[in-house]
Amino acid sequence: MAGTVVIEFPSDYKFLNIVDLVCGEIVEGLCCGRDETNEIAISVIEACTNAIEHGNRQCPEENVRIVFRCEPGRLIVEVEDRGKGFDFKSYLEHIPDPSNLQHLRGRGIYIMKNMMDALRFEVMPGNGMKVTLEKNLPETAADAGSGVA
Amino acid sequence: MAGTVVIEFPSDYKFLNIVDLVCGEIVEGLCCGRDETNEIAISVIEACTNAIEHGNRQCPEENVRIVFRCEPGRLIVEVEDRGKGFDFKSYLEHIPDPSNLQHLRGRGIYIMKNMMDALRFEVMPGNGMKVTLEKNLPETAADAGSGVA
Amino acid sequence: MRIVTREKSGVVILDLQGKLMGGPDAEAFKGTIRKLLDAGCRKIVVNLHDIDWINSTGMGILISGYTTMRRSGGDLRLLNVSDKIQSILYVTKLNMIFRCYGDENEAVESFETP
Amino acid sequence: MRIVTREKSGVVILDLQGKLMGGPDAEAFKGTIRKLLDAGCRKIVVNLHDIDWINSTGMGILISGYTTMRRSGGDLRLLNVSDKIQSILYVTKLNMIFRCYGDENEAVESFETP
Numbered sequence: 001m002a003g004t005v006v007i008e009f010p011s012d013y014k015f016l017n018i019v020d021l022v023c024g025e026i027v028e029g030l031c032c033g034r035d036e037t038n039e040i041a042i043s044v045i046e047a048c049t050n051a052i053e054h055g056n057r058q059c060p061e062e063n064v065r066i067v068f069r070c071e072p073g074r075l076i077v078e079v080e081d082r083g084k085g086f087d088f089k090s091y092l093e094h095i096p097d098p099s100n101l102q103h104l105r106g107r108g109i110y111i112m113k114n115m116m117d118a119l120r121f122e123v124m125p126g127n128g129m130k131v132t133l134e135k136n137l138p139e140t141a142a143d144a145g146s147g148v149a
Numbered sequence: 150m151a152g153t154v155v156i157e158f159p160s161d162y163k164f165l166n167i168v169d170l171v172c173g174e175i176v177e178g179l180c181c182g183r184d185e186t187n188e189i190a191i192s193v194i195e196a197c198t199n200a201i202e203h204g205n206r207q208c209p210e211e212n213v214r215i216v217f218r219c220e221p222g223r224l225i226v227e228v229e230d231r232g233k234g235f236d237f238k239s240y241l242e243h244i245p246d247p248s249n250l251q252h253l254r255g256r257g258i259y260i261m262k263n264m265m266d267a268l269r270f271e272v273m274p275g276n277g278m279k280v281t282l283e284k285n286l287p288e289t290a291a292d293a294g295s296g297v298a
Numbered sequence: 299m300r301i302v303t304r305e306k307s308g309v310v311i312l313d314l315q316g317k318l319m320g321g322p323d324a325e326a327f328k329g330t331i332r333k334l335l336d337a338g339c340r341k342i343v344v345n346l347h348d349i350d351w352i353n354s355t356g357m358g359i360l361i362s363g364y365t366t367m368r369r370s371g372g373d374l375r376l377l378n379v380s381d382k383i384q385s386i387l388y389v390t391k392l393n394m395i396f397r398c399y400g401d402e403n404e405a406v407e408s409f410e411t412p
Numbered sequence: 413m414r415i416v417t418r419e420k421s422g423v424v425i426l427d428l429q430g431k432l433m434g435g436p437d438a439e440a441f442k443g444t445i446r447k448l449l450d451a452g453c454r455k456i457v458v459n460l461h462d463i464d465w466i467n468s469t470g471m472g473i474l475i476s477g478y479t480t481m482r483r484s485g486g487d488l489r490l491l492n493v494s495d496k497i498q499s500i501l502y503v504t505k506l507n508m509i510f511r512c513y514g515d516e517n518e519a520v521e522s523f524e525t526p
């Protein structure tokens with residue numbers, strides 16, 4: 001069974017409680033370990049806060065859309081906003097050092113990149129930006145990939 | 150702010166945990182009383198189990214889609230399946246007595262009708278069935294209708 | 299749903315865990331009740347403390363257990379009914395039928411006084 | 413986010429509640445730290461027990477508090493760091509910087525031994 005769950009919500013941080021809960025519930029159902037569960041939830045929240053803040057600029061009329069695709073052996077999460085995107089190629093080449101205390105910001109993408117197995121950005125001209133997060137799951141989780149506990 | 154949250158998931162009861170959580174979180178954010186919160190969550194779960202069981206006949210390729218519309222003064226929840234619908238007009242005219250112990254089933258629609266302020270059915274030919282549940286919210290909740298705690 | 303069976307002062311307590319919502323759960327529950335009846339048990343307390351959620355189909359499962367027990371001269375009573383379940387019982391008027399308790403000893407002792 | 417301030421053996425404990433994620437939270441937190449510094453406080457424990465969730469922007473708020481305190485010869489230490497927050501600290505190597513405690517007394521007493 002292709003377990004795809006979609007959730008769409010206005011660009012308001014208030015809704016991130018829901019995202020956190022849904023994410024936790026889906027990942028728990030995939031029988032991931034505790035560390036993996038945390039890594040996925042943290043990364044999805046980072047992607048969503050970027051979508052709300054940088055993508056949709058907190059405009060509540062613009063939605064954020066998250067697609068969770070539970071495939072055998074991996075979980076793919078797509079986070080879409082309606083913004084213009086950014087020059088992610090050059091950003092990814094020079095990700096700032098996260099341990100630098102001079103910087104109060106700029107750790108979101110670093111965290112996603114280091115916690116997930118794959119991170120992809122895509123600008124859909126006139127259509128927003130899509131961030132794709134992938135996590136490989138252990139073999140036992142692959143079989144459970146069909147559903148949620 | 151029009152607070153519309155959409156969630157879409159495969160026709161598997163396993164996903165109802167997520168629905169229950171999302172519903173609870175949204176309704177809590179609307180500052181409803183405890184009784185109203187329970188009534189909404191119970192009714193949405195009834196509508197979803199019907200969508201999975203009767204509408205999509207548990208076919209995991211068919212999704213159930215829920216739209217939560219938080220308007221000032223009320224919450225509207227739409228539950229859509231991809232099934233053929235049923236003759237709800239005649240059903241609504243003869244809803245069975247829920248206290249009849251001979252019947253092990255047939256209480257879902259009765260519960261929704263009695264717990265919500267409005268219940269509407271709509272068959273969208275070739276497109277599935279939509280059940281719309283409405284709950285009026287107290288004045289204080291109306292102002293909070295903009296978001297989620 | 300998982301069912302754990304235990305005994306206390308001649309009363310069988312069924313601890314239900316997970317979701318209670320028809321389908322395979324119905325068969326499992328009916329099977330348990332049938333076995334308990336065959337073993338001579340007439341007093342059952344269903345503990346709903348660890349039920350995450352229930353729907354009207356799950357309520358039907360409890361009704362079937364209740365009517366089966368009553369027909370055999372026994373009874374089935376509920377323990378630790380959440381407010382959600384209480385709301386369902388209330389709106390369906392099944393609160394007139396099921397005896398509900400918040401305390402395990404109270405539920406067990408309720409069978410002593412007819 | 414809500415901030416409750418209390419004192420214990422010369423250490424100020426900040427109990428944070430809710431979500432920690434930049435925006436208005438950053439200003440509120442900075443304001444609290446500034447007032448405490450003005451009042452002569454140099455020892456702060458930030459209790460994260462009631463933080464529902466945090467993101468990297470929220471982490472930035474803690475960093476700003478930490479650097480402000482250090483620059484004034486004080487310190488800011490963390491109490492009740494959940495595994496999620498621990499993972500964020502770890503991956504960003506900020507675990508090398510923040511001292512974390514699981515017990516309130518231990519956190520308070522940690523300021524006694526330099």
Ligand SMILES: Nc1ncnc2c1ncn2[C@@H]1O[C@H](COP(=O)(O)OP(=O)(O)O)[C@@H](O)[C@H]1O
Pocket residue numbers: 046050051054055081083084085086091105106107108109110129468469
């Ligand atoms: N969805 C997005 N839309 C537009 N720009 C983005 C998006 N996500 C990230 N960015 C850009 O990438 C930069 C780095 O993001 P991140 O590492 O998450 O740190 P921060 O959000 O704290 O700046 C952001 O400052 C922003 O310019």
Ligand SMILES: Nc1ncnc2c1ncn2[C@@H]1O[C@H](COP(=O)(O)OP(=O)(O)O)[C@@H](O)[C@H]1O
Pocket residue numbers: 199200203204230232233234235240254255256257258259278354355
């Ligand atoms: N989404 C739906 N699609 C098709 N038929 C439905 C749907 N919802 C309800 N029904 C019909 O209405 C009947 C009554 O529903 P309900 O009161 O929820 O009780 P139950 O599901 O226990 O039968 C169902 O048996 C079914 O025939």
